[in-house]
Amino acid sequence: MANPVQTLQGMRDWLPGRSRLRAWIISRIRENFERSGFEPVETPALEYAETLKGKYGEEADKLIYAFTDRGGREVGLRYDLTVPLARVVASHPDLSRPFKRYHIAPVWRAERPQRGRYREFTQCDIDVVGVPGELADADVLFTVMACLVDLGLPGFVVRLNDRRLLQAIVARLGIAPNRALGLFRALDKLDKIGTAGVRAELMERGFSGAEIDGLFGFLIPRGDPSIILPELGRTLGGREDAAAAIASLGRLVSALAGLGIASDRLQVDPTLVRGLDYYTGCIYEVTVVEPAIGSLVGGGRYDDLIGIFTGRPTPATGGALGLDRIIDVIEALGLAPAGMQGPVAPVQMTIFSEETLATSLRVAGNLRRAGIACDLAIAGGRLSNQLRDAARRGVRWSVIAGPDEIEQGKLLVRDMVSGEQTALSEADAGEFLRGQL
Amino acid sequence: MANPVQTLQGMRDWLPGRSRLRAWIISRIRENFERSGFEPVETPALEYAETLKGKYGEEADKLIYAFTDRGGREVGLRYDLTVPLARVVASHPDLSRPFKRYHIAPVWRAERPQRGRYREFTQCDIDVVGVPGELADADVLFTVMACLVDLGLPGFVVRLNDRRLLQAIVARLGIAPNRALGLFRALDKLDKIGTAGVRAELMERGFSGAEIDGLFGFLIPRGDPSIILPELGRTLGGREDAAAAIASLGRLVSALAGLGIASDRLQVDPTLVRGLDYYTGCIYEVTVVEPAIGSLVGGGRYDDLIGIFTGRPTPATGGALGLDRIIDVIEALGLAPAGMQGPVAPVQMTIFSEETLATSLRVAGNLRRAGIACDLAIAGGRLSNQLRDAARRGVRWSVIAGPDEIEQGKLLVRDMVSGEQTALSEADAGEFLRGQL
Numbered sequence: 069m070a071n072p073v074q075t076l077q078g079m080r081d082w083l084p085g086r087s088r089l090r091a092w093i094i095s096r097i098r099e100n101f102e103r104s105g106f107e108p109v110e111t112p113a114l115e116y117a118e119t120l121k122g123k124y125g126e127e128a129d130k131l132i133y134a135f136t137d138r139g140g141r142e143v144g145l146r147y148d149l150t151v152p153l154a155r156v157v158a159s160h161p162d163l164s165r166p167f168k169r170y171h172i173a174p175v176w177r178a179e180r181p182q183r184g185r186y187r188e189f190t191q192c193d194i195d196v197v198g199v200p201g202e203l204a205d206a207d208v209l210f211t212v213m214a215c216l217v218d219l220g221l222p223g224f225v226v227r228l229n230d231r232r233l234l235q236a237i238v239a240r241l242g243i244a245p246n247r248a249l250g251l252f253r254a255l256d257k258l259d260k261i262g263t264a265g266v267r268a269e270l271m272e273r274g275f276s277g278a279e280i281d282g283l284f285g286f287l288i289p290r291g292d293p294s295i296i297l298p299e300l301g302r303t304l305g306g307r308e309d310a311a312a313a314i315a316s317l318g319r320l321v322s323a324l325a326g327l328g329i330a331s332d333r334l335q336v337d338p339t340l341v342r343g344l345d346y347y348t349g350c351i352y353e354v355t356v357v358e359p360a361i362g363s364l365v366g367g368g369r370y371d372d373l374i375g376i377f378t379g380r381p382t383p384a385t386g387g388a389l390g391l392d393r394i395i396d397v398i399e400a401l402g403l404a405p406a407g408m409q410g411p412v413a414p415v416q417m418t419i420f421s422e423e424t425l426a427t428s429l430r431v432a433g434n435l436r437r438a439g440i441a442c443d444l445a446i447a448g449g450r451l452s453n454q455l456r457d458a459a460r461r462g463v464r465w466s467v468i469a470g471p472d473e474i475e476q477g478k479l480l481v482r483d484m485v486s487g488e489q490t491a492l493s494e495a496d497a498g499e500f501l502r503g504q505l
Numbered sequence: 506m507a508n509p510v511q512t513l514q515g516m517r518d519w520l521p522g523r524s525r526l527r528a529w530i531i532s533r534i535r536e537n538f539e540r541s542g543f544e545p546v547e548t549p550a551l552e553y554a555e556t557l558k559g560k561y562g563e564e565a566d567k568l569i570y571a572f573t574d575r576g577g578r579e580v581g582l583r584y585d586l587t588v589p590l591a592r593v594v595a596s597h598p599d600l601s602r603p604f605k606r607y608h609i610a611p612v613w614r615a616e617r618p619q620r621g622r623y624r625e626f627t628q629c630d631i632d633v634v635g636v637p638g639e640l641a642d643a644d645v646l647f648t649v650m651a652c653l654v655d656l657g658l659p660g661f662v663v664r665l666n667d668r669r670l671l672q673a674i675v676a677r678l679g680i681a682p683n684r685a686l687g688l689f690r691a692l693d694k695l696d697k698i699g700t701a702g703v704r705a706e707l708m709e710r711g712f713s714g715a716e717i718d719g720l721f722g723f724l725i726p727r728g729d730p731s732i733i734l735p736e737l738g739r740t741l742g743g744r745e746d747a748a749a750a751i752a753s754l755g756r757l758v759s760a761l762a763g764l765g766i767a768s769d770r771l772q773v774d775p776t777l778v779r780g781l782d783y784y785t786g787c788i789y790e791v792t793v794v795e796p797a798i799g800s801l802v803g804g805g806r807y808d809d810l811i812g813i814f815t816g817r818p819t820p821a822t823g824g825a826l827g828l829d830r831i832i833d834v835i836e837a838l839g840l841a842p843a844g845m846q847g848p849v850a851p852v853q854m855t856i857f858s859e860e861t862l863a864t865s866l867r868v869a870g871n872l873r874r875a876g877i878a879c880d881l882a883i884a885g886g887r888l889s890n891q892l893r894d895a896a897r898r899g900v901r902w903s904v905i906a907g908p909d910e911i912e913q914g915k916l917l918v919r920d921m922v923s924g925e926q927t928a929l930s931e932a933d934a935g936e937f938l939r940g941q942l
Binding site for chain 2: 071072073074075076079080081082083084087088090091100102103104105106107108109110111112113114115116118119130133135136137138139141143145155156158159160163164165166168169174176178188196198199201203204206207210214323326327328329376377378411412413416419425426429430432433434436437439440441442443444446447448460461
């Protein structure tokens with residue numbers, strides 16, 4: 069019986085060119101995270117299933133890869149990096165506050181695969197634990213936006229809302245709080261199923277026509293915070309809860325402006341819900357106009373989640389960059405830096421013959437130790453074939469040590485683009501190649 | 506019911522200091538892999554269970570985390586990175602040969618946790634696909650050794666053997682080839698259970714006293730290749746299969762010497778087996794004298810594994826650095842570079858008051874955009890507390906923008922070690938901090 073050679077659906081292999089692009093993007097993101105003072109933390113892929121379940125919402129829970137291990141424990145692959153962070157904070161009470169951490173790692177969701185949606189995908193998370201104010205939210209949102217700017221993504225927009233504003237609208241409509249999550253879950257599908265779809269789902273969930281009409285009356289189209297926030301103030305500001313949420317969003321927008329975020333990057337979107345149950349304050353998503361691929365970044369404040377583990381109120385706020393979608397966008401828009409498709413080693417040491425092998429090995433070893441990435445023609449064969457193969461793979465320089473060169477104490481350095489060959493001593497060849505790279 | 510806050514047994518959280526050390530080690534390993542011309546490839550954590558099973562040996566198969574997913578598929582978490590590579594090669598027949606790839610990623614094994622043995626651990630693999638000769642083996646072994654040298658590991662030794670030599674001994678003893686795997690599995694435990702333990706297990710597996718005595722007669726103690734290889738030649742060299750294996754080891758040792766590997770790093774060890782079933786040629790492990798933690802590197806040639814997937818013979822050879830054990834050794838020997846325990850951001854922007862907040866935000870945003878890692882005192886509070894907290898965390902420089910400084914168009918840059926404060930313009934402060942870092 070033949071062994072399957074394909075990956076599981078929704079999971080992917082990363083071959084050299086794309087894997088290098090992926091590593092480059094991660095290094096840019098990591099640098100921006102560290103520039104903002106976020107510290108790395110890593111956690112296991114597997115957690116007790118109980119750790120994961122009951123945090124994300126009824127539909128999300130079904131997507132957790134959960135199973136019983138050989139020791140009879142109920143375990144699951146992490147669904148995101150936020151719940152593991154909450155567990156870490158609870159299990160390490162000595163961590164200093166504010167605790168600012170980043171974590172770049174794969175997560176797994178048994179979703180129906182589609183464009184920009186995978187069953188294994190990598191999240192790049194930053195979170196601040198222990199600070200209740202909008203400065204913490206702004207620190208996170210500034211940093212994820214700095215990543216996108218640094219990666220050269222044009223035309224992205226942050227859609228911003230606050231769960232407390234949605235809750236104030238629900239309260240204003242006289243809807244009991246225990247029905248709010250159902251309403252949020254329906255509204256969360258607005259981008260996918262449109263207003264009519266959301267209305268239908270709300271009817272199904274038992275909301276009355278008056279409630280639904282009332283809801284959509286408050287959900288004005290998204291736009292510039294300086295326009296939308298005052299408008300929300302006029303329609304809802306009489307309520308203390310709504311006024312507090314609107315003021316909080318105002319402070320967040322103002323802090324972001326202070327940090328140098330261009331105001332045209334920000335929109336307040338009263339319809340934004342974010343699927344996960346654990347948010348309690350500001351929420352946001354970052355989208356690009358092209359390609360239509362869903363949100364690249366999501367985040368918000370979740371002041372109650374960590375308390376589930378610690379038993380004490382612990383304010384927290386965080387955002388996650390979706391690495392896979394960012395890669396998709398960078399590839400679709402042709403934003404990848406040059407050179408990702410060529411070989412990692414721009415130099416190849418050829419092997420002329422069995423008699424000259426020792427020289428080739430010595431030179432390759434020395435170049436590598438000198439920090440010059442140098443492949444070795446381990447497959448052997450005729451020199452002309454080694455050079456042809458190197459040219460095909462995009463090698464920039466080949467080094468040749470034939471009997472004549474060895475007798476003269478020289479190496480030939482061949483420019484694989486021009487075909488020009490220069491005889492240099494081993495030391496000079498190393499100097500030359502280092503200068504070229 | 507309280508949620509569990511601990512990790513699963515044998516799995517660990519990496520908090521900031523250790524996570525930074527881990528990232529630094531990975532970056533050193535990655536650089537050495539790329540210097541030798543190995544290209545990055547990544548694969549999913551989950552594979553079809555059928556892909557994984559039947560490749561490692563009967564006991565190893567039991568350690569695979571396998572389960573049925575919601576779609577009824579039998580799946581498993583990868584047990585190593587070699588079998589996924591074999592699948593990748595089969596599913597991408599257009600990959601050029603030789604195909605040299607590296608892969609740094611976690612693997613999972615449901616082993617009994619003990620010192621240096623975890624259920625989730627990270628392997629750093631390099632493999633060469635498509636080249637049968639010893640130069641490919643040498644290219645791999647040189648590169649993993651270069652990593653250990655670059656990380657500053659003292660006193661490591663490569664133990665080298667060849668499965669074909671073990672098979673020649675088995676044949677010389679008149680043991681049928683189908684009994685060889687059982688013999689190898691018992692012998693593989695030599696380090697753990699000693700000669701007496703292996704003898705007992707071989708008896709249990711049905712080997713006769715004469716067979717066992719004969720076996721140990723050929724298994725001379727390990728030592729310098731220039732001594733051990735001729736000795737093996739004297740006792741076994743009359744057999745063609747043994748002579749070929751001894752000659753192959755000789756060519757590998759010679760190629761490593763050519764690449765500049767010191768000969769005292771290499772020992773030929775006729776008792777070395779390596780647990781996995783798929784090896785067919787040279788095999789090796791790298792150990793350190795202190796601490797006693799098992800092997801840091803394992804590898805060898807496996808010319809038949811990829812053919813299981815491709816249906817065509819495909820020579821391959823590779824080695825894996827065990828990241829977790831390397832970290833354990835670096836920590837135990839105090840080899841970690843300085844500065845891993847301090848904060849990632851050496852600079853903190855303080856917040857004097859609500860009135861000066863806008864200046865603090867602007868300066869923090871500008872420093873970050875200029876590439877200077879700068880934390881922001883988002884928790885607020887009195888300036889003296891912000892400074893005390895920064896000092897406690899090891900922040901090197903604090904920047905202060907109080908009303909007086911703002912009026913003079915200056916910032917105070919405070920040296921957190923000496924306590925000295927210097928008034929500088931924002932531009933000069935940026936220049937100064939950049940120069941310090």
